[in-house]
Amino acid sequence: MRVLTLLRAPALSVEMLAGPTAAAAAAPAALELRPYQQACIEQSLAALGRGVWRQAVSLPVGSGKTVIFSNLIQRVPAPAAEATKTLVIAHREELLEQAARQIKRASPHLEVHIDQARRVASPAADVVVASVATLGRAGSARLLRHDPARYKCIVIDEAHHAAAESYERILDHFGRRADEQPLLVWGCSATLRRHDGLALSEVFDEIVFQKSFLEMIHEKWLSGLRVTTVRTSCSLSGVPTQAGDFAPSHLSRAVNTKERNGAVVRAHAALAAGRRCTVVFAVDMAHAKSLCRAFVDSGTHAETVLSTTRTADRERILDEFRAGRLPVLVNCGILTEGTDIPTIDCVIMARPTRSTVLFQQMIGRGMRLSPGKKNCLVIDFVDSFKRAASQITIPTLLGLSPSTVLANADVLSAASGATGATVPVDECEPSPQQKLVRSFERHLASLDPSGAMDALKQLGFKAHVHLNPLRFFELGECPDGLNPAAYCRQLDCASSGATWKLREISRYAWVCVAPDRYMVCVPPKEVHVFFNADAGKWNGAMRVGRRDRRESKNYTTRERKLDMQADSLQQAIQGVDTLLQREMPWPALQLARWNAPWRSQPPTPAQLKLLRRLEVPLPGNADECAAARSLGTGQRLTRGIAANLATRAKNGSLRAWKDYDAAKAQAMRDEDGRLAEAVRNAAWLGSARDALDSENAP
Template identity: 35%
Template sequence: MPPNSRGWHALFRKWKLASSIVLPRRYATTSTALPGLIDPSAPPLKIRLRQYQEECIQAVLSHLEKGDKRLGISLATGSGKTTLEVIFTQLIDRVKPHAKGAEQTLILAHRQELVEQAARHCTNAYPTKSVEIEMSSMHASGSADITVASIQSLTSGDRISKFDPSRFKLVLVDEAHHIVAPGYMRTLKHFGLSEAQPSSPALVGVSATLSRFDGLKLGAAIDQIVYHKDYIDMIGEKWLSDVIFTTVQTKADVSKVKKGANGDFKAGELSEVVNTDEINKVTVRSWLAKTEGRKSTLAFCVDLAHVEGLTNAFREHGIDARFITGDTPKPERSSRLDAFKRGDFPVLVNCGVFTEGTDIPNIDCVLLARPTKSRNLLVQMIGRGMRLHPGKKDCHIIDMVASLATGVISTPTLFGLDPSELVEDATVDDMKAIQDRKEIAKRKEAEEARDENATEVSAKKQSGPITNILTFTDYDSVFDLIEDTTEERHIRSMSPHAWVCIAQDRWILTNSNGSYVKLERNFKEEAGDDQFIVTEIAALSPAISKVPFSKPRKIAKALTFDDAIHAADTYAAKKYPFQFISRNQRWRNKPATEGQLLFLNKLRQKDDQLSPEGLTKGRAGDMITKLKHGARGRFASLEVARRRQGKARLKVEQEQALRAREKVSVGPLVD
């Protein structure tokens, strides 16, 4: 029996197969796949593009003219499916065929609702074009002008074989941070996009989080990110709702929670830590204290047990909280979601359901009840509350952060701030102002360090002729310096690798053969130019070179610390053994080796020797790295700075004494 009739314009045309003995059949077009939702006779949609949408499209077209093929677009979470659909449909019309006969377009998505949304929009935008769906029991013909496909269905069996790559000019991918998954990679291979080739169609992937949590693989599918519009820019330009941030430290100890295959916490273990009566009560009380006037809160939990625990905690406090999970039946889910959109109840609790492609614009509070190590997940959760909505002034993000020493990503890290920075009712402008102050302070600190030939020195304004007080971290010995791990806390909260801080704003990641990647803030270039530089210094064999290391080779440059870390991690992950550079390897927690102890104890007093019981391999390796990269010289500089600080403090005290003598007041005179 022929498959079910499917065809967006099946009422007006029939597809006939080559064989005369096979009955004519119709394919999955939108008029049959989405009955009642499409009007094939409707005129084309006339859309007035927003400025950033046109900028995005022009960026894609410009790179295609240069010969680039595999392109990425990064648009803020919360910009909405409308923006994505507008850009996709505009590209369909404006991307030129790279070869004669290459006129078709393929749109890929990984969820049913995304496929249906894209198909619906394409049909409305192009009523004269044939649009078909390849998903589940719906089969496309392979020859439609536009095919919208579920990646799972497309790669099932031999369904992809009917699509002739030479007839396609454009492949569009929604939620493109999934693009390196096996199904997508098989599809790209079929269309000749495993590598960019003149004969292959153009590939354009769009995502709000165009990066992988592992930081390694996106380059296998996308060569260029040609446009980026983050949520801070879109909030400033009023395309997204304003946001207010509050962080609440719960003291939940996640230090023993293991990491899962995706790089984030294992859900079951994390749930056991955060899903307690005490922490759930703290979460609800924090929400009560901060959400006066808020109508619609979306809460994110770890798993089903956490959903149940937090929902019950809300109800115990008299709050009508309801939940939706992946197990919620579809009719009940739709009914409950519609009620939430109407404002029938104030709190909707979920786990993993509303992180991608969810359009609930009335959300005016997002409660992050689950810690995460994934910046992407954090951005996706926050983005649920950024849609504009009538009567909505802003969205309050309440981040229930846990222990910060284990790589937890919190909202301050999105602004380049230390994860331990706790904020209360801070707007985006407030967060940016904090970031600016921190950056200015760091620059002044580094400049002072260079001027004084010392590190970890900062300048603070004082009244009177003596204006500088030098402050720094005190180390009684070089051993205290190399044992201090506070400088690694920030970078290791953002990276899975064993970075070591060897100086102010300078970090290295070493390879087993002695080579290393260096990340440092760059102060030599003009203001506004690159702020961070990533280089590699390769170890050279004595057999071929008289010098131990090669000259530094520049790997990447970036405007932000986050982007620099991502670039450095991506490079290191490809070049260096994962078992050596990962800070979560088991060997790092084993006792230090005899060789490590011998190296370190040579520099210590006989009555202060290190032992394997008190030192791990990982810590010993980090200490040796610091010693090999200038810790002794750095300690000498700190000693110089210490003496200078003493002199400066004495001068300040003398100046203050003179001013006190000048002050006239009732009472005893100052001696």
Template identity: 35%
Template sequence: MRAVSRNIGALTAAIPQQQRYQRSAPSISIESNGISTSRSISTTPALSASPIPSDPTPASPPPLQLRTYQEECIRAVLEHVSLGERRLGISLATGSGKTVIFTQLIERLTHPSRPATATQTLILVHRKELVEQAASHCRRHYPHLTVEIEMATAHSSGTADITVASIMSVVSGERIEKFERERFKLILIDECHHAVSKGYLKCLEHFGLVKVGAVAKEGEDSWGPDMAMGGFGKDTPVLVGVSATMSRFDGLKLGKVLDRIVYHKDYMDMIADNWLSPCKFTTVQTRVDLSDVRDASTGDFNLSDLERAVNTKETNNVTVRSWLQKADDRHSTIVFCVNIQHVNDLCDTFRNHGIDARPITSNTLLQVRRERLEEFRARKFPVLVNCGVFTEGTDIPNIDCVLLARPTKSRNLLVQMIGRGMRLFPGKADCHIIDMVGVLKRGIATVPTLFGLDPDELVDELTVEQLQKLKEKREREAEKRRLELEAEQEEARERGEEEEGSGLEGMKISVQFTDYENVFDLLKDARESCGIRRLSQYTWVTISAGKHVLPLKAGRYLKIVRERDGAGRAGTFTLIEYNKLPPEVTKASTFLSNRRIVMAGAESLADIIQGADTLAAKHKARNLLLHSAPWRRRPASEPQLAFLHTFRDKYTIPEDLTIGQAGDIITKLRHGGLKELEKRKKQEQRERLKDERERIRDEKARMKAKVREEAREQRLRDKEEKLRRLEEVKVGRLF
């Protein structure tokens, strides 16, 4: 996660458990998205909140051999706690053993100021399966401690050594009140990318870890609750959040609940270190048109619309045939669908092709689900089809193929689904990820976008390393084009305009130079501009390569800029917010603005767009930002045309401009698009001139070659004539 500070400092060899610490917690902004899967909570009587009776002399579990990175991670947490920090994040890939780290922290972490009295731990999760998994793990490793569950009808006492709680249940009514803040040393949040939701904030406020402001002040952005961290009290526990999808740029700030990511190891690092299974990726371009699929409040596709677009007989047949062609030899394939109807229909399609595919959905009975899952783990059938059940907290290491039958706009959901197949398993050489890509002009997250490639890039059985190399190749190609352009511009400056025709005297050049161009030239963006309109539903306008602007209201706008390193190479993306200064500050131009960096360090345009669009979606005038809005097709307004007519000396203004076209042109003009266009025009003129010179040079060479050939042929004719005459003389002498 490049966007987040990971300054861990030197890791100590060991941290004394009874060491007292003083608090001094810095604050940084961490971007996050809360995409949750809503599931009904079962009230199965088997779940009990009462402590599990323990043997008077419980057997200690065997010593746990930690992986190298797990020990590094635990030490990083303890180190930062020793520095006085209380709200820490851990970013680890799926399959890294986050639960192991949880249990080790429970044993090795003590409260900074009250180690003797603050000994309890609360584990917060958002799904029933995660509650059961965490509780089971804690009971195995801590048989001498009381472990209780707070979920649905299972009520904990609030005094157990370890409480595993469903966040929906613990904040229901007054259930949170029984947990006394001063008795807790540690709050653990699994899948903590959900931690900015209201339920988590309410719970963390109870423990003094956040301070929630109700309403933003008038005139300020209402892009979410105003979170202002106050000082920590001596009774405040340590908060540690763990997630595989911590690297987020969707506008919901994990910085509201976490101050620092103290350790990060993503799937790329873990595959390279052989802690995760290697993967190979294939994208399959389907004919599914997603352009009419609406967005849900989460920013992803509306599931009802998506199911109607995706769940067709033709598409399901393409999906199954693609699997048969690419993954027929795989032992355990997990398929991700849109909803229950899609699961059932796709299962039927697999069976019609002779494949034993079985479904698991939220409607599947608990006992049936367990039995079916165990059979799948035992490889008794090859294809398991689900929707939203196994995106998080699922340990099925035998999965060697992931079939993505549901398109998504969420990069993080894509990572979660892919992560299901990354665990190591005996005899498993790799995991094949097959992504069924739909047709969409904007916003879709696919395997190529995950690796920073263009959404239209199709790949066939490429490994992670090959995808990385492909990305580097595309970046080198783009960098080469940029350097060539700069070199030609520098050459033109050195040469001078007066030398444009040197060396071509007497030759006619057909290049035409004109000061009057159609204003539509301002809408002819580069390939990157086409890409941003596919990635976003909003009216982003490309000003130049690596620079994009989204106008808001009253002089406010968002800008995306691609940074460059010291060598001039393209780097990460930054999102900047500009606000109009109040009248009492300046009476200057609308675009004299104060500037605030909202996000930084995004490695791809898709990442930064996701974050920027989430911020834009909170805007009161959201409907005014949609580039598909019907009003954009109406004729341009009088004020728009009046503004554009100020450029009559340079451009002809068509009379049939629409509001949307005029708005995009004005945005480009106000943010430097005219300067960029003029650069491009000069470059095009230079290229045309270069082409014409090459044509003339080729014509000269052709003419010279023709003259040489004619001269050679003439010499041959002369020689033949001379020989003929000599023969005639010889014949005359004989007679």
């Protein structure tokens, strides 16, 4: 645990807030603040006054986050007489230069130095703008030059990176104060979420201020967006994932084709006429060069900015682009963060992504206001994918169906019918087989499986014994047009108790063991994620397998909670995946993949014995299942499906089903009792009437 997290102090008093920095606070800012910028500063100081020392601010690209912290740092009170300095950390040179310029503009009386590579900050500097790579690398001697006792505040620009180890080293260092007085950690980002799903709760305690990009557009603080969707025939179905996004090398091979690059150029010519500055986002350097060549061949003046571009050339290209002399600028991973070019009025999304964070950063390049700029056109390329929700697009960002096609639509008008900031998993358009699994789950949740049973039979499924909670089905005849191997993979997903989306979230064989609990086994570790209803967050826990040599028995350690939390199941699973990739050896991870070759093999005798001992209902003749060697014959029980069933049975699913069975039987007994009572009452009433009639008879 970080030393920083252990430091706690009472809330600041009014006297402290009006201390020696009051004169600096009263000094007029060099730049007039917008109302929301002023509100952000005031709310940050108010949160500091009630003892919130680790604060995050969420504001979209173009909202002036640098302006905010440049004016905030002069108003942060010093926790001790000598603690007057501020450290601003960022991960790219452009961000360092931008922060230093803005702080000097807002506070000319402060001495601002940059600490990066050959540039070494003076000990006399009031504000140090430092590179994370310089201070945060393992064993950095540069970090030791900074005395934590002299600092009052740390500002983290692009704070969604703050869970990385390099940031952790810096925060740990500044947490070691001899006087144990805390210092303010303040982070800002357009997207307070990471690509890999790691939580930021270890760095920040509270989001003290936030505004969405739609709010900012509506209030005229950001440029309006016009969106056109361009669908291509390029297929991304075979592109694997890496850290929650498409693997760059595989993605580049899929989209860097003459046909698709030509479509990008033609779309720009047809849709972006009259636009001054167009930025194009590519996958990698090869893709960027190919796109630039395609623009040049069509007669359009275009240049590329890459990580290998020399500093002098990069500055020249960006200056020409800002001035409007360069109409098209192609880049890969350079202009996604910290680039301040308000004149951009067209963004071409030629780089497909599964990351909401990256997507918002890319479209944010065109959202800054500029004189004479009416709006920004976003040309959104949507490629063919089996499951449309896997690619983030403008419609999915607005909560619309992934199949929605926008034609020069205003983003506020398109969002007026949206239900949220991101598309819910269950609102995506699935295949018929995926609909089947989801329909089954809904019926099971409502304790009325009969409708799902009928749907299964209509599609050729045969259920054994009863509709059991382990959700295993045997395939009768493979429906026309479906690949038997793909159908077996669908069965594998169904037997895990997961929705079809789970296989898109993770490459590993996650299994649903309870309505709000999922687990994955990467021997010797079992990792669970579960929903904490009290906190409204997803948390994680881990058990480790051990061998007792004295008794020759295997056992697992007591469940240990992981120091993580997430807002959604997807973030929780991606966070665990990142953790496993860091800690577990590559062979173990390969065996834990949901499409590992061993999972399609016949079940082992030991698996069948275990399933029988656990009283798991097996389909048909289990021995015949084990003997079946081809996908076209025998039952569809595989080694992977058997592993899913055993995992779920051992972790509570079978017990839950038995509880449901008992509750259903009790309900039927109660219903029978009510019916019997009604019959008795009717019989008694009939007898009473007969008696009454006989008494009243003449």
